[in-house]
Amino acid sequence: MTKAQGEQTVEALAARHRRGFTLEQPFYNDPAIFARDLEQIVSRQWLLVDHASRLGKAGDWVTFAVAGESIVLVRGRDGEIRGFFNVCRHRGSRICLTEEGNSRTLTCPYHAWVWNLEGQLQLARGMAADFDRDAWPLHACQVRVWHGLIFVNLAAEGDPEVLPxxxxxxxxxxxxxxxxxxxxxxxxxxxxxxxxxxxxxxxxxxxxxxxxxxxxxxxxxxxxxxxxxxxxxxxxxxxxxxxxxxxxxxxxxxxxxxxxxxxxxxxxxxxxxxxxxxxxxxxxxxxxxxxxxxxxxxxxxxxxxxxxxxxxxxxxxxxxxxxxxxxxxxxxxxxxxxxxxxxxxxxxxxxxxxxxxxxxxxxxxxxxxxxxxxxxxxxxxxxxxxxxxxxxxxxxxxxxxxxxxxxxxxxxxxxxxxxxxxxxxxxxxxx
Ligand code: FES
Ligand SMILES: [Fe+2]
Missing domain, CATH: 3.90.380.10 (Naphthalene 1,2-dioxygenase Alpha Subunit; Chain A, domain 1)
Known part of the structure; x- marks a missing residue:
């Protein structure tokens, strides 16, 4: 099914949905509709991911995978919990490869570029001394910590489809x-x-x-x-x-x-x-x-x-x-x-x-x-x-x-x- 066909099908199926009844079968087993679910719904929700006690000290990090993304949650030296897309700014490798860990920096395993716990590039191995490291922070992911509950949202800041x-x-x-x-x-x-x-x-x-x-x-x-x-x-x-x-x-x-x-x-x-x-x-x-x-x-x-x-x-x-x-x-x-x-x-x-x-x-x-x-x-x-x-x-x-x-x-x-x-x-x- 092409994307266009998939979209038409989703809209047609949604339009004929009978209130008070369960969904038609494709909503439960069609991979194209699942892809739409991730893009249109999951990626715009505040997702309850974890409890802050799991990141007890500076340098503690966990990874969370959802909707084709991997997010690194890390406690910084200032005590803040931040989230970053787990994607290297050099050539795109995953940076954190396991579910959790503790480290002084976030260092890419591929060519060893180094970010600090706040997501700023510290070392761009192989680049000239005048390379502007400030221009290459890790991509931030929206994170909120409320009553110790950690939420992430994959959407861009200011997306009107996202509930404040x-x-x-x-x-x-x-x-x-x-x-x-x-x-x-x-x-x-x-x-x-x-x-x-x-x-x-x-x-x-x-x-x-x-x-x-x-x-x-x-x-x-x-x-x-x-x-x-x-x-x-x-x-x-x-x-x-x-x-x-x-x-x-x-x-x-x-x-x-x-x-x-x-x-x-x-x-x-x-x-x-x-x-x-x-x-x-x-x-x-x-x-x-x-x-x-x-x-x-x-x-x-x-x-x-x-x-x-x-x-x-x-x-x-x-x-x-x-x-x-x-x-x-x-x-x-x-x-x-x-x-x-x-x-x-x-x-x-x-x-x-x-x-x-x-x-x-x-x-x-x-x-x-x-x-x-x-x-x-x-x-x-x-x-x-x-x-x-x-x-x-x-x-x-x-x-x-x-x-x-x-x-x-x-x-x-x-x-x-x-x-x-x-x-x-x-x-x-x-x-
Ligand atoms: S891809 Fe990360 S340092 Fe090269
Ligand atoms: Fe039950």
Whole structure:
């Protein structure tokens, strides 16, 4: 398929997409559409990449590959974390060849040109003494560090299709205000390569209609999985009264539906009480690690935060889990989970790694299997778009958002007054 044919196909497919239904097959398995996804969507999002504690001291660096690029994140001598395209300014070699390291300079392995940690060329081996080294810095990549979370954006500065990072941070701030993730460190990170298109991975992540049949452990821990479908109206009433009690205690309690936010990068947050008498997302309900931030006691709340389509967080009183989704190929998505605990917590004394990772590890292993099976079925000659149920409202909203973005719809201004929505993202009442 030529690029022109591919573009026509994408636009034609987007135009005939039926709201409320899954995508047509090529969106899930056509490499030409995947290439468009990378260019039009992934390359313009703030991507949650890592936690700043991984770059503890000057000279620490990590590489992150996405959308055909490799980015080097490095902590400079001034303590700043910067990002550079991992491309030599001499003849284009990769500079950092492994996943992480520590070095005094960034030195290209090919002909040994040398940049400092701030990306300025220090030594251009073989060039005349009057060569203007200042004119050949490494290509900078946009980086933001917020509450210790490192985001990168591949787009050029000032791209109007990119949401200003300050908007994302301001809107999500209330959901992270109490945990102080800037003072945590990485206790575990596990990769779950998933053999499916990134949209199948993210549809799955954004609905819990599959939780009861697919996640016995999550269902046993989180009461809403079974309580909400059994009695949606009663559950929502109880949730609203719980929200009211939180507000009365001076705490933030709102649901900010990600797809009511600026469509350049959906984002938002919500709170869920886990189960009466439960402290955190552990097998026995007991604490997993020392309390985070300003917490002085457990309140049994699971805070969900959508930081864009490729990065989410679930935060409990004593730990946080970051979810990083990276499209690799049309049928391969890297899913990586990062568990954070208080920066002073010591493994073996303050937390047990297996207890800490138990719920999201087993749940993500289960997700990998159901998503792989989903892709296998979608590849069939008999696959056709199927209808979402109301409990899959966020998966549907994600797909509608995707179709608008890939179909070339200009970003709409956000609604001045978003409608009230329930926990699943369904409109519950007019404002
Ligand atoms: S390509 Fe990097 S020094 Fe030559
Ligand atoms: Fe799941």
């Amino acid at each position: 990072f300050e908007t994302l941070a301001a809107d999500c701030e209330p959901y992270l205000a109490r945990e102080d993730l800037g003072r945590t460190r990485i206790a575990a990170r596990i990769a779950y390569p998933t053999h499916a298109n990134w949209k199948l991975v993210l549809e799955n992540f954004q609905e819990c209609h599959h939780c009861a049949p697919s996640h016995p452990e999550y269902t046993a821990v989180h009461s809403y999985v079974t309580e909400e479908p059994r009695d949606p109206a009663g559950w929502w009433e109880r949730h609203q009264s719980w929200q009211g009690a939180r507000r009365a205690a001076g705490l933030h309690a709102e649901i900010a539906a990600p797809y009511d936010a600026d469509p350049r990068q959906p984002h938002g947050g919500w709170y869920a009480p886990i189960r009466p008498g439960i402290d955190t997302l552990s097998r026995d309900g007991k604490p997993l690690a020392p309390l985070l931030g300003s917490h002085t006691a457990f309140d049994g709340v699971d805070t969900g935060i959508c930081l864009g389509q490729f990065g989410f967080a679930h935060v409990c009183n004593d730990h946080a889990v970051l979810f990083r989704f990276t499209p690799r190929r049309v049928d391969l998505t890297d899913v990586e989970l990062i568990w954070l605990v208080h920066e002073d917590a010591v493994e073996g004394r303050d937390y047990d790694r297996d207890r800490l990772t138990w719920l999201w590890d087993i749940t993500t292993i289960e997700d990998t299997k159901i998503i792989n099976d989903n892709q296998a079925g979608v590849n069939s000659s008999r696959y056709a778009p199927g209808p979402y149920v109301p409990a899959e409202a966020y998966a549907q909203a994600f797909i509608d958002w995707y179709v608008d973005r890939i179909g070339g719809q200009p970003p709409q201004a956000r609604a001045a007054t978003p409608p009230a929505r329930d926990f699943r993202g369904n409109v519950v009442a007019a404002e």
